[in-house]
Amino acid sequence: MSYQALARQFRPQNFTELVGQEHVSQALMNGLEQGRVHHAFLFTGTRGVGKTTVARILAKAFNCEKGVTGDPCGQCKACTEISEGRFVDLVEVDAASRTGVDDTRELLENVQYAPTSGRYKIYLIDEVHMFSNSSFNALLKTLEEPPPHVKFLLATTEPKKLPVTVLSRCLQFNLKRLSLPQIKGHLQKLLKIQSVEFEDSALELIARAADGSMRDGLSLLDQSLAFGAGSVKENDVKIMLGTMDQNSVVNLLNSIISKDSESLSAHLKQIFEMAPDYARFLSDMALLLHEVSLLQILNSYVDSSQFDRATINTIVKSTSAEQIQLYYQIVIKGQEEINLAPDSKIGFEMTIIRMFAFKIGQPGDLNRNNSQTISQSNTTTSINSVRQNSSPAAMSTTHNINTLKPPQSPVPEAMVQSEPVAVKKYHLKDITEQNWGNIFTQLQLKGTARELARNAHIISNNNGVLVLAIDKQAHAFMTDNAQQKLKVAIENVVTEQISIKLEQDVQVEKTIARTEQIQRDTKVRETKDKVQQNPFVHHMQNNFDAEVIQIKQGQNFLEV
Numbered sequence: 001m002s003y004q005a006l007a008r009q010f011r012p013q014n015f016t017e018l019v020g021q022e023h024v025s026q027a028l029m030n031g032l033e034q035g036r037v038h039h040a041f042l043f044t045g046t047r048g049v050g051k052t053t054v055a056r057i058l059a060k061a062f063n064c065e066k067g068v069t070g071d072p073c074g075q076c077k078a079c080t081e082i083s084e085g086r087f088v089d090l091v092e093v094d095a096a097s098r099t100g101v102d103d104t105r106e107l108l109e110n111v112q113y114a115p116t117s118g119r120y121k122i123y124l125i126d127e128v129h130m131f132s133n134s135s136f137n138a139l140l141k142t143l144e145e146p147p148p149h150v151k152f153l154l155a156t157t158e159p160k161k162l163p164v165t166v167l168s169r170c171l172q173f174n175l176k177r178l179s180l181p182q183i184k185g186h187l188q189k190l191l192k193i194q195s196v197e198f199e200d201s202a203l204e205l206i207a208r209a210a211d212g213s214m215r216d217g218l219s220l221l222d223q224s225l226a227f228g229a230g231s232v233k234e235n236d237v238k239i240m241l242g243t244m245d246q247n248s249v250v251n252l253l254n255s256i257i258s259k260d261s262e263s264l265s266a267h268l269k270q271i272f273e274m275a276p277d278y279a280r281f282l283s284d285m286a287l288l289l290h291e292v293s294l295l296q297i298l299n300s301y302v303d304s305s306q307f308d309r310a311t312i313n314t315i316v317k318s319t320s321a322e323q324i325q326l327y328y329q330i331v332i333k334g335q336e337e338i339n340l341a342p343d344s345k346i347g348f349e350m351t352i353i354r355m356f357a358f359k360i361g362q363p364g365d366l367n368r369n370n371s372q373t374i375s376q377s378n379t380t381t382s383i384n385s386v387r388q389n390s391s392p393a394a395m396s397t398t399h400n401i402n403t404l405k406p407p408q409s410p411v412p413e414a415m416v417q418s419e420p421v422a423v424k425k426y427h428l429k430d431i432t433e434q435n436w437g438n439i440f441t442q443l444q445l446k447g448t449a450r451e452l453a454r455n456a457h458i459i460s461n462n463n464g465v466l467v468l469a470i471d472k473q474a475h476a477f478m479t480d481n482a483q484q485k486l487k488v489a490i491e492n493v494v495t496e497q498i499s500i501k502l503e504q505d506v507q508v509e510k511t512i513a514r515t516e517q518i519q520r521d522t523k524v525r526e527t528k529d530k531v532q533q534n535p536f537v538h539h540m541q542n543n544f545d546a547e548v549i550q551i552k553q554g555q556n557f558l559e560v
């Protein structure tokens, strides 16, 4: 016996066997049972969702020897002949190959003649949007005055390309894309009927790759049966689909999060050796980020995940919700652009490098304005409380107190630090003590030079000579290198020639560092007061003799 593809072998024979299109089958069955039978039907929907399958079942329903029925018998001559594709009164046309008006005319010439053996003569026109204008006109004439023995079943993936005149004469049914569980469940059922050995995870991969199309799902299943010599195994399917082991995706993300460039290039090398489907790899990365995000923000897991929960948990703890959002955006953009890259490997590599290079500011930086910290902090704090502690009870405990945030740096950092910011230039006369905070942000310093600037105070600015005093508490930052960098940075933001002197070991009160310290101390005092006044703390003290022993400043919130 010759091998028959699964999609053909298990084509649904009646409306009840049809998977996932209940809204269509129900409407058709009801119409047929009540004798309300239209003469032209249009089935729309993306590829492989069952448009022609529905049309063929409908053809049986019209021609079953037991009468026009919502439940064709599948046994009679008409039913079996339609199933086997040799029913004389079912004319199947692929419009893509029959676009000329002559073809259509020839096709429709026989419309007037009564059916040879069936009750109705059925024209099933697939991809009908491919018809030319003149073909549509020819079809329209017949649709306007159809002989009573003729039914038109049209199918298309692009109903918008049909003339309104044709659309308005058809009863339209939109078939939905199938969900992953629908496809997976159907494949499972078929394999069980055939007693084929399979791994559940393999079907999951196939169903995901099918992307809403049952036909694609069945073809992939066929392929993997051939590939796996009669069984369906996860590893075989992965190789067949070019999907990487989920560990590769996880490892790559971990080295990005930990900013470990050595491990990143090692993992990339491994991946390149496998030469996977790079677009699919990015799609897997997006899936992983989605799951991490769900847990971070909504504290929920994806039901049928290909990643294990411990892995997701670990990632959740290792980075912020905002950073994951940024990664997701980069990956989605990367998928979009992969076809524009010189080749898909380069497109993939650039996307991963972009994930590595871009870093969002600390979670709290979302609220950059210091004075609005408390009122605006709800989103970030709830994100953080979910991330830090997933038990609901503990969450509510920390939440009330979470709204008291440690003070923000008065020097806001750019959200995405790697994005260059236009530097503002100052006239020499504007280099003043009052302006120092603003000038400092324009210096865009890092490391010790930044600390030096934070601990600096302008003593004088006369005749092109700027004298800065460096607080003695910043003594350790007075390296030659840092001094040099600070000077160059200041020269760069001043429009005129300037010479800079740094004075050491002075007690300076008004530096950025000291101002921040004072703000922090004030905040901590206020926080302590607020904790004492917090209703939950009150409740615990009154009812359970609780004592506040320690108020700890967490990464972005305070916990008791």
Ligand SMILES: [Zn+2]
Pocket: 063, 064, 065, 066, 072, 073, 074, 075, 076, 077, 078, 079, 080
């Ligand atoms: Zn029948």
